[in-house]
Amino acid sequence: MSTHAQVGPSDRHRSPLMTTAGYAAMAFVVLIIAVPLLWIVVTSFKERQDIYVRPAQWIPNPATTDNYSTVVTTIPFPAYFRNSLIITAALSTAKIVLGVLSAYALSLLRFPGRSIVFLIVISALMVPNQITVISNYALVSQLGWRNTYQGIVIPLAGVAFGTFLMRNQFLSLPTEIIEAARLDGAGPMKLLWRVVMPMSWPTLVAFSLITVVNEWNEYLWPFLMSDNEATAPLQVGLTILQNNEGGTNWGPVMAGTVLTVLPILILFLMLQRQMIKGLTAGAVKG
Amino acid sequence: MLLLPNLALLTTFVYRPLIDNIRLSFTDWNISSPTANVIGTANYVEWFGREDTRQILTNTLVFTFVTVMVSMAIGLGLALLLDQKLRGRNMVRSLVFAPFVVSGAAIGVAFQFVFDPSFGLIRDVMARFGAQSPDFYQQPGWALFMVTVTYIWKNLGYTFVIYLAALQGRRIDLDEAAEIDGATPWTHFRKVLLPQLRPTTFFLSITVLLNSVQVFDIIYAMTRGGPLGTGTTTLVFQVYQETFINYRAGYGATVATIMFLILLTITFIQVRVMDKGTKT
Structure with a gap:
């Protein structure tokens, strides 16, 4: 165990490993939550035939607001x-x-x-x-x-x-x-x-x-x-x-x-x- | 009297139907006819003898149990990892919580497309790694998986935010004592953090369980209880299916009554277990 300075309640001592793990976890949940949301929004701006292609388009090309109208x-x-x-x-x-x-x-x-x-x-x-x-x-x-x-x-x-x-x-x-x-x-x-x-x-x-x-x-x-x-x-x-x-x-x-x-x-x-x-x-x- | 309107509403639309539901469960009522015949316990006998009962109970159990365990475990893990000074943590917290305020119907509709085996998000991602998407629409096991994952996705923010708040309200002196004693992170977690989180864990296990047993919108939006008839049918969905699709309100009321009894029993056991746990 290493010795370290006094830590306050708001910034508890964490090892660099924990900090890295923390950022990794953050990146992971952001992906899990944001990607499906992005997918839904992107699809809503696609033309009909562009939704049914493989591999999927991740940027609507051309983008259209037809679905909304x-x-x-x-x-x-x-x-x-x-x-x-x-x-x-x-x-x-x-x-x-x-x-x-x-x-x-x-x-x-x-x-x-x-x-x-x-x-x-x-x-x-x-x-x-x-x-x-x-x-x-x-x-x-x-x-x-x-x-x-x-x-x-x-x-x-x-x-x-x-x-x-x-x-x-x-x-x-x-x-x-x-x-x-x-x-x-x-x-x-x-x-x-x-x-x-x-x-x-x-x-x-x-x-x-x-x-x-x-x-x-x-x-x-x-x-x-x-x-x-x-x-x-x-x-x-x-x-x-x-x-x-x-x-x-x-x-x-x-x-x-x-x-x-x-x-x-x-x-x-x-x-x-x-x-x-x-x-x-x-x-x-x- | 200030209480009267609220009491009248609760009595008319909560307690009256709760009791009326029990009466209906002994009839063959069809939801639209003005009369119904009392048929004794025939509905209950049918329920216990019917082939789909077992599958529906299993679906309910799997959906509920997996939802409770996984969303609490990930919520706790995430809270432990994010319980430190990190840039952008509050933004992540908001993002993870956002699905919890969105309706189950909208999430169900959207995720039906996310899981679309031909043109959905999951298929696309899997194909990029050279894997093939399971048929979430046709295979009952995968359909149940899809519904469960979707509900966990919606609920994750709730368990995470509550665990994080509980962690931040914990006693720092115990952490310091553990550190002085040279406790490993694992013993620190088990002996210091978990006991302090116990009330939170108890609260979450009850609320998440009660919420997930009641899920209707996501299942309706994603699978209509199918595939193959009862692939993702839970007790709540069966109540709807029997009453409003098959016009067997008496049988629907029977399922509802059984479901209520199960819920009461589980809550009772949870409270008892928790009482014992805190006393020792």
Whole structure:
């Protein structure tokens, strides 16, 4: 063992071998993640006959945006996009409002049976969507809600995880401040708006971001609920497109994939810190 | 009451169907007719006796187990290697995490082409090394491989980011003590790092497992449960297939109920094992 200088926590001593291994590992994962992404983007700019050649072209020659115009004009992609926006916005708003209110009631308000209610809310996390779809499908069909926005949104609007996340946040707030506000005569809603929420923005942002990502990406339920472009979101539209064109005409399918994924990737690039915080929440406390 | 709307939604769309699902599993309901006959445990008897049950269980098990083990092992390995001062590390971290925020449907659609045995990325790379691409579309084993690899690709960033955060929050004094004792890297890893990572490992094993058992979008987008009928059909996919394609909602409900019981049991065992582990 060699002797070496004192090391701080941020730059732990590592041998040159470890550093090399670290860079090698980085290069390797970059390849694994980036090459398929590049492949998809490159294909989306190829002319049809250039996709079906061996060996494959790695630079589209000539590059064309035809696939994108095909997707936007001949397939109702704009309609799918609109549906995705509406569904994601409605569901996220509902979930954020319900999550905050539930968490607030379950952390800072006192009422009989509070711990039982908390258990009921939190146990919903243990029940996967996939198990409830059959009965929910029957109920929503009976209501005549197939191919409607409310049929997609309402059954998904209950919040378990968000309640849990926000409740932890509210419980971590200093009790003195909350008690002081109460003594000043703040009512429950005023307390929430003026005192609790201003101290909880970072967690709310993280919660909102995971909700938007999850709802944008939601597949099974909207897929069962919508048959056509009247209500189907992008994810469902994409597999409809794949059904029609996949295999024989990959160009527009890849262009459709890029368009489906792009909004969420842009959001991720802008807000990755908060997003990673939200999506990995629950792990940190161990 | 602030809680009422949320409670009403959870009761109506989570707990009611959970129970209703059990009732349906004892019927021959066909999803569209207003009535159904109670047929007792016939669906369960059928499930245990049916030939495809074994394959579907194996598919589910392989897909889930391989996903959990591989994504956790690579995530941990990567986190260990990147837990040092390296240029561009944060960029790599973002890149690896990016697939996790992308929908399974989009990744499934895109990777169907990546694995295309005639004109896909894998075929092209293999051909450049003089190798021949397996037929990912037609051979059940390779199709399951394709679906599993794709899901691991999507999830890798999640396990990696969580392990990296856990490593960076560890106790430095223990590292120093181990170094003074002259511990080899391997004993250092086993005796110092792994025990500290235990809560993280436990958390990940549960979340990754629960997530991967529920995968529908990637399988639907890539294989529709095939090839050869049930090549990549998992329990979740069978629920969909029986209920909405074969119009046997009663049987679908049976599979869903069995799946729920399996999930409950596994989670229960995991929690028990972890409890024991932390006490000793």
